Structure formats: structure tokens, C-alpha cells
Amino acid sequence: MALTDVAVRNAKPRDRAYKLADSGGLYLLVTTAGGRLWRLKYRIDGIERKLALGRYPDVSLGDARKARDSARQSIAVKIDPSTVKRREKALRKTAAGTTFSGIADEAIDKAKRAGKSSATISKLEWARDWLLPSIGHRPIEQIEPQEILDVLRSLERKGQLETARRVRAFASRVFRFAVVTARAKSDPAALLAEAIASPRPKHLAAILDPRRAAELLRAIQGYSGQPSTILALKLSPHVFLRPGELRRAEWSEINFEKAVWRIPAEKMKMRRDHAVPLSKQAVAILREAQALTGNQRYVFGAFARRDRPLSENTINGALRRLKFESSEMSAHGFRSMASTLLNESGRWSPDAIERALAHKDRDAIRGAYHRGAHWEERVQMAQWWSDYLDGLQVGVD
Known part of the structure; x- marks a missing residue:
């Protein structure tokens, strides 16, 4: 039935x-x-x-x-x-795999497999999301330059020039990936590099004058705020790290016995392991932090979420509260301050300073050799630099 x-x-x-x-x-x-x-x-x-x-x-x-x-x-x-x-x-x-959205996801997955940092992946996904509403559903072979330009012009009219630049670069990345995987014949986004206004170069503010640096160091000593923020702020001048590398420090990376901090490649901008010799002053600051967060993952845990590191704007926010404006000093500026004053001292080789800053050597062979070189010099330089900062703080040039 x-x-x-x-x-x-x-x-x-x-x-x-x-x-x-x-x-x-x-x-x-x-x-x-x-x-x-x-x-x-x-x-x-x-x-x-x-x-x-x-x-x-x-x-x-x-x-x-x-x-x-x-x-x-x-x-x-x-x-x-x-x-x-x-x-x-x-x-x-197959049809889904030939849309801009499908190929963009493949390109991002490739970046993940290549070991790109989570910050890089987030930036790629952020750029992708600007393009999906207009061309995400379109077969990539059929997308015309004008369709991409419409998105870029919309951002340009809003004054978001840096966003427009990054979105165009991401679109170009996706099209190049489509070309090498035989799903597109050309990269229309490449034709648009000159079609939109270029953002003004952004220079990261840094204090380079020793006397003003001394005022900054004294201000840091008097800073009152969350304990993790205070300690991260105090450590920043002593190590030559990028803000993201410092704030995401983990206790598993710190070796107090050898006075060295070993940062894995996936956390570094240049995607290679980096060792940081720790001065006595840096060790003392980390010991303070250990008493506070030693049983947690991160050295500088966020106030509300101890399972996460400090946010990326924490140090900059502390500098603003200390009355150092964004045009004068930034969290990244501690690197520039160290680089400038170390070079001006004439005591240390440029190669040792560059290795301390974890800059990429333009010559791949030379870079591979120098990766392990200058360690002893860097150990001495780290201690000299911390002693120099102490001298500035108490008013000794």
C-alpha cells in the first residue's frame, strides 16, 4: 500500500x-x-x-x-x-574549486602548510573577506580587472588606502595560484597596482636621543598598571624583539640556567629560530614575571584571559599613558632605539646587531653562515646594552 x-x-x-x-x-x-x-x-x-x-x-x-x-x-x-x-x-x-572563493581558500591552506604564522593567515583571511561579497562566487577565469577595481575604488573613497593595497596584493596572490594550478591564464589584479593611490609610508616612531631615552626609562620605572604590562614594558628596552614576539613569550622558551630565550621559527617574522641572550637585568625582570605567571603558558598573560598573551596594543597603550605620543615612541620603537644607539656606540659589529634584531640577510648563503655566528659578541652586547640603559636611567651618559 x-x-x-x-x-x-x-x-x-x-x-x-x-x-x-x-x-x-x-x-x-x-x-x-x-x-x-x-x-x-x-x-x-x-x-x-x-x-x-x-x-x-x-x-x-x-x-x-x-x-x-x-x-x-x-x-x-x-x-x-x-x-x-x-x-x-x-x-x-569542480565548479566550486574554480570560483575565486574556492581558490582563495586553497591559497590560504597552502600558506598554512608552508608554516606561515597565525598572524599572517589572519591577514590573508581578512583580505579575502573584502573580496568575497563581490567576486567570491565568480568563476576565476571570468573575472575582469574592473570587478576588482570596483572593490579597490570603494576602499579608496573611504580613505582606506593601506587596506586597498593589501586587498589588491591578496587578489594577485590568488590569481597567481590559479595560474600555476591551470585554472586561470592571467593575473588581472597585477594590472591594478598603479590604479589606486598609494598609502604614505608609515614610519614606526622611536626615541633615538639618549637624553630623551633616559626620560622614557625613568617614566617606565614609575609606571603603575597591570603587573604583566609593567613587566613587559620594563623588558622591552632590554631585548631587541618585535612587539608580537615579546608579548607572546612562553615559559617553555626561557632557559634561566643558560640565560637564553629561544623563540621557535613559527613565531618569528623571518620564519627561522631565534636565540636571545639575556642580560642580568632581563633575567631579573623575567624572574619577577615567573613569580606572577610561572604556572601559566605565557610570560605576559592577558589580564582577563590568562590563557592568552597581552594584546598587541597593550605596550603602545602604556606608552600613551606615560605621555609619549604615537608620533614619538611606539612599542616597535625599542628596536630602532637599540639599533641606532648600538651602532652609534661603535663597539659592536653591524652583523652582530643585525643578528640580534633577527633581520633577514639578503645573501642566503651568508645568512645561513651568520645564523650561528657572533653569539659571544651578542652575549656581551646584551649585557653592555642593559648596563648602558641603567646608566641612562640614573643620569650617567
Whole structure:
């Protein structure tokens, strides 16, 4: 007897899955979890097969019968509906893989496999999201330069020039990936490099005058705030690290016995391991931090979430509260201050200073050699620098 809507709607799960037959091979499979699945049993070339027709109530009884009738028409002319369904699924998957959105996701996945930092991946995803509403659904081979330009012009009109620059660069990255994977013939985003206004170069503010540096150091000593912020601020002048590298310090990286901080490659901008010799002053600051967060993952844990590091704006915010404006000093500025004053001292080789700053050597062979070089000089330089900072703080030039 054929099924009714009431019978389908009232079908309840049992201890074992069971079937409710309709007609023409159509039946409803009721699973133990309560799922109600339409199936069609048929034979082709003497072999019994089954075809999934969807799930109730997404597919009604009437719709299931229409799907059954369509499948049986194909069977009548020796066309296997299961084969047709698999082919259509493969075509949909291929089509999804040729849209800008699909290829952008592949390009980002490639960056993840290449070991790019989580910050880099976040930036790529951020740039992608600016493009998805307008061209995400479009087959990449059909996208015209004007479609990308429309997005960039919209950002330009809002004064978001740096965003426009990054979004264009990301689009170009996706198109180049599509070209090398044989899904596009050219990179239309490359043609737009000169089509929008360029943002003004952003120089990271830094104090380079020793007397003003002394005032900064004295201000830091008098800073009152969250303990982790105070300690991160105090340590910043003594090590030559980028703000993100410092704030994401983990206790597993600190070796007090050897007075060295070893940062894994995935945290470094240049994607290579970096060792930081620690002066006595730096060790003392870290010992203070150990008493505060030694049982946690991060040396400088966030106030509200100790399982996370300080936010990226914490040090800059502290500098603003100390009345050092963004045009004068930034968290990144401690690196510039160290680089300038160390070079001006004439005591240390430029190579040792560059290695301390973890800059990338333009010559790959030379860079590989120098990676392990200058360590002893860097150890001495780290201690001299901390002693020099102490001298500035108490007013000794």
C-alpha cells in the first residue's frame, strides 16, 4: 500500500532501522536516530542498486515520487541514475574549486602548510573577506580587472588606502595560484597596482636621543598598571624583539640556567629560530614575571584571559599613558632605539646587531653562515646594552 503524508510524518524511530514502502521501488528508511531518508531500489543490467533521494521533511512525499519517476525514466533507457548523480556531484565540486572563493581558500591552506604564522593567515583571511561579497562566487577565469577595481575604488573613497593595497596584493596572490594550478591564464589584479593611490609610508616612531631615552626609562620605572604590562614594558628596552614576539613569550622558551630565550621559527617574522641572550637585568625582570605567571603558558598573560598573551596594543597603550605620543615612541620603537644607539656606540659589529634584531640577510648563503655566528659578541652586547640603559636611567651618559 502506498504511503501517506500522515504515515511519513508519524514514523518514529525503533531499536533497529526499518523501511516504509511506497511504490515503484520508493521507500522511506527510518533510522534509530529518527532520521527519515528517501531511497529508491532499482535494477539495471540485472544488478540491484539504491539511490538516495533526500531527507524528509526537506524532501516531501510528493517530491520524492517525482524524483523516483525521473530516475525510472533514466533506467528505462539504460542510464544509471546513481552514475548520473555522482557525475553531477563531481561537476559541482569542480565548479566550486574554480570560483575565486574556492581558490582563495586553497591559497590560504597552502600558506598554512608552508608554516606561515597565525598572524599572517589572519591577514590573508581578512583580505579575502573584502573580496568575497563581490567576486567570491565568480568563476576565476571570468573575472575582469574592473570587478576588482570596483572593490579597490570603494576602499579608496573611504580613505582606506593601506587596506586597498593589501586587498589588491591578496587578489594577485590568488590569481597567481590559479595560474600555476591551470585554472586561470592571467593575473588581472597585477594590472591594478598603479590604479589606486598609494598609502604614505608609515614610519614606526622611536626615541633615538639618549637624553630623551633616559626620560622614557625613568617614566617606565614609575609606571603603575597591570603587573604583566609593567613587566613587559620594563623588558622591552632590554631585548631587541618585535612587539608580537615579546608579548607572546612562553615559559617553555626561557632557559634561566643558560640565560637564553629561544623563540621557535613559527613565531618569528623571518620564519627561522631565534636565540636571545639575556642580560642580568632581563633575567631579573623575567624572574619577577615567573613569580606572577610561572604556572601559566605565557610570560605576559592577558589580564582577563590568562590563557592568552597581552594584546598587541597593550605596550603602545602604556606608552600613551606615560605621555609619549604615537608620533614619538611606539612599542616597535625599542628596536630602532637599540639599533641606532648600538651602532652609534661603535663597539659592536653591524652583523652582530643585525643578528640580534633577527633581520633577514639578503645573501642566503651568508645568512645561513651568520645564523650561528657572533653569539659571544651578542652575549656581551646584551649585557653592555642593559648596563648602558641603567646608566641612562640614573643620569650617567
